[in-house]
Amino acid sequence: MNKAFPKGFLWGGAVTAQQTEGAWNLDGRGPALTDHLTAGSYQAPRIFTKKIDPNRYYPSHSAIDGYHYYKDDLAMLAEMGFSCYRTSISWTRIFPNGDDKEPNRKGLDFYRDMFEECKKHGIEPLVTLYHGELPSQTAIKHNGWLGRETIDLYARFCEVVFKEYKGLVKYWLTFNEINCMTLPVSVDLLVGKMPEADEIPLIIGDPKMKDDPNARFQALHHQFIASAKAVALAHKVDPENKVCGMITALANYPLTPNPDDILATQQSMQAGNYLCCDVMIRGKYPSFSKRLFDNLGVSLNFAEEDEKILSEGKVDFLSISYYASNCVSHIKPDKQVTGNLLMGAKNPFLTASEWGWTIDPKGLRYILNELNDRYQVPLMVVENGLGANDVVESDGSVHDPYRIDYIGQHIRDLRETIDDGVDLWGYLTWGPIDIISASTGEMKKRYGFIYVDVDNEGKGTFARRKKDSFDWYKKVIASNGADID
Ligand code: BG6
Numbered sequence: 001m002n003k004a005f006p007k008g009f010l011w012g013g014a015v016t017a018q019q020t021e022g023a024w025n026l027d028g029r030g031p032a033l034t035d036h037l038t039a040g041s042y043q044a045p046r047i048f049t050k051k052i053d054p055n056r057y058y059p060s061h062s063a064i065d066g067y068h069y070y071k072d073d074l075a076m077l078a079e080m081g082f083s084c085y086r087t088s089i090s091w092t093r094i095f096p097n098g099d100d101k102e103p104n105r106k107g108l109d110f111y112r113d114m115f116e117e118c119k120k121h122g123i124e125p126l127v128t129l130y131h132g133e134l135p136s137q138t139a140i141k142h143n144g145w146l147g148r149e150t151i152d153l154y155a156r157f158c159e160v161v162f163k164e165y166k167g168l169v170k171y172w173l174t175f176n177e178i179n180c181m182t183l184p185v186s187v188d189l190l191v192g193k194m195p196e197a198d199e200i201p202l203i204i205g206d207p208k209m210k211d212d213p214n215a216r217f218q219a220l221h222h223q224f225i226a227s228a229k230a231v232a233l234a235h236k237v238d239p240e241n242k243v244c245g246m247i248t249a250l251a252n253y254p255l256t257p258n259p260d261d262i263l264a265t266q267q268s269m270q271a272g273n274y275l276c277c278d279v280m281i282r283g284k285y286p287s288f289s290k291r292l293f294d295n296l297g298v299s300l301n302f303a304e305e306d307e308k309i310l311s312e313g314k315v316d317f318l319s320i321s322y323y324a325s326n327c328v329s330h331i332k333p334d335k336q337v338t339g340n341l342l343m344g345a346k347n348p349f350l351t352a353s354e355w356g357w358t359i360d361p362k363g364l365r366y367i368l369n370e371l372n373d374r375y376q377v378p379l380m381v382v383e384n385g386l387g388a389n390d391v392v393e394s395d396g397s398v399h400d401p402y403r404i405d406y407i408g409q410h411i412r413d414l415r416e417t418i419d420d421g422v423d424l425w426g427y428l429t430w431g432p433i434d435i436i437s438a439s440t441g442e443m444k445k446r447y448g449f450i451y452v453d454v455d456n457e458g459k460g461t462f463a464r465r466k467k468d469s470f471d472w473y474k475k476v477i478a479s480n481g482a483d484i485d
Contacts, residue, residue: 002415005481010124010425013077013432013449014086014382016131016176020066020435021090024058027106030096032133033144033192035060037202039441039456042355045201046441048189057458059436059443064452065462070114072464073433076450078121080470081477085118086382086428088128088176091135091157098135098153103160111161115168126171126382126428128246129158129230130223134192144192145219148303151226158230162237170241172234173382174227177248177321179276181220184211191219202439213296221300224279228313242316245280246382247273249320249371251363252328255345260330267292268328273367274374281318281375283311317425318371321383322410325350325363355387355445361409365417372422379422384410385430387437387445390467398451398467407473408484415481429473433464449473 018034025031031052039059040046052058066073077085091098093107118125134144135153142149162172181190187210188195189202227245234241250272254261270288278286284307293300326344350358368379386406390398407429418424431447434454443454449470454460475483 002412002482002484003419004479005415006418007480009480010084010380010427011477011481012082012084012086012123012426012428014126014428014430015066015433015435016088016128016133016438017090017093018060018063018088018131018133018436019431019438020063020070020087020433022061022063022065023067024061026067027110028093028096028104029090029107030092030098031136032060032090032092033136033139033189034133036136037441039458040202041440041442041456042445045203046439048195048200048202050194050198059441059458062454062458063436064434064454067110069462069464071117073450074114074117074121074123076464076466076470077432078123080432080449080474082121082123082432083477084124084126084171084426084428086126086128086173087114088131088133089161090133091130091154092133094160095135095153095157098138098150099141108160108164112165112168115165119168124171125169126173127161127165127169128173128176129161130154130174131176136194139192139194143194145222146191146193146215148222150192151222151229154226155229155233159233159237162234162241166238170238172230172241172243173246173319174230174243174315175223176246178220178223178227178245178280179247179250179272181216181223182271182275184213184216187212187215191215214298217293217296217298218300220276221302221306224276225303225306225309227280227315228283228309231313231315232309244317244319244380244382245277245315246319246321247276248383249273249322249364249367251322251325251360251367252344253325253347253363255327255329258330261328264330265328269370273371277318277371277375279310280315281377283314315377317378317380318375319380319382320367320371321430322364322367322381323384323430324352324358325360325366326358353386354389355440357387359386359406361413364410365413365420368414368417368422368424369420372420377423378425380425380428381414382426382428383430384427385447387447389444390434390446390451392451392453392465396465398465400467400469403447403449403467403469404472407469408476411476411481411484432473
């Protein structure tokens with residue numbers, strides 16, 4: 001038996017609108033950049049097409065049809081005992097073009113119904129305001145986050161939903177994994193700019209990609225301002241609101257004790273984790289940012305009011321996604337391994353998932369302690385889980401001991417983290433119901449306790465069935481984390 005978690009600890013899971021809802025053009029919803037991505041695989045990248053081609057399959061267009069199944073799905077999550085459910089509001093369901101005069105009532109009603117349903121089951125919604133779902137029109141008109149105009153469009157969207165769901169939603173998250181922008185991944189899509197080419201592959205860490213650090217950090221600066229404005233608005237609309245920033249937590253280890261590796265690791269943590277956390281939690285850029293920007297040749301356009309906006313929009317708590325740790329070397333390794341957006345040297349002490357993501361529960365304890373030592377704000381894990389290729393047996397059962405093992409180990413280390421003195425509010429697994437994979441667009445990379453009968457081409461009955469892990473997680477929650485065996 002494990003030691004029980006503190007009373008009131010939030011247990012649950014997290015998804016996004018784009019990976020669950022489908023119904024991409026129903027009831028007035030407009031296209032978002034994520035609707036332009038075809039399905040790929042571990043071996044073949046997803047393709048971003050400028051025009052949406054009716055002859056190709058775009059997973060977000062149908063996803064798991066959560067738009068029609070959400071009541072059934074929430075009932076199953078409630079059966080597991082969820083006390084928290086994280087999803088995103090699709091910006092283009094509310095403002096189909098990003099800058100419409102009036103919000104789309106049907107979109108607002110859809111989420112109202114969903115959040116009321118959560119409350120009915122005693123589930124606290126935690127709502128992501130931006131999970132990469134930029135309106136395509138905002139990409140075209142303003143170059144996404146490169147344009148300063150996007151800040152106010154986002155702030156307006158936030159104000160509308162804060163007012164609409166006042167009293168219904170209390171936990172908000174401004175930007176999913178805001179620190180992605182610090183990593184050199186496909187630049188145009190990352191900053192929300194419509195690419196010039198008709199088609200581009202989505203390759204994480206593509207060595208052929210021309211990086212543009214100035215664009216990335218300028219776009220990031222705009223997201224910081226947008227996030228700070230959202231925090232201030234949320235507090236103004238309802239002082240009960242609690243708003244978090246979010247990073248994908250980089251638990252980076254030096255590959256060797258070579259001091260050059262130690263320094264390279266420190267610098268990667270500063271640039272990858274702490275820059276974003278410092279701005280969102282402390283309300284200003286850290287002193288190391290000058291040298292970081294000088295080295296990268298970054299020169300930011302700061303508006304006069306930006307310092308004040310940042311200092312007045314500090315988040316209430318910090319949330320993280322965590323899947324894997326990473327090894328850093330001052331020499332570029334011959335062979336790089338990936339995690340979610342991570343690239344690094346292979347750690348000889350750890351194994352990896354079928355998709356090559358390193359499995360390291362202790363890394364979660366390590367990074368939560370690091371963040372606690374530095375910030376002393378409440379922390380929450382809002383994504384963690386194992387993507388695996390589950391098999392449905394002839395009797396309909398799905399045996400997923402690897403998932404139970406992965407999540408169980410992470411929960412065990414989380415309990416240690418609390419005893420280490422970390423103020424941890426909750427733990428949400430990623431994709432408690434199978435959803436579309438963000439990196440590959442596959443359906444077969446499954447994270448759920450609930451199996452959804454949809455394949456990589458979007459075909460299937462969409463029926464839901466419980467995997468073995470369903471009853472296991474139910475037992476974990478019922479025992480408040482004590483019974484994880
Ligand atoms: C996180 C994203 O980076 O990783 C999610 O916030 C994503 O959207 C999750 O789904 C898992 O990644 P993947 O590629 O396995 O779906």
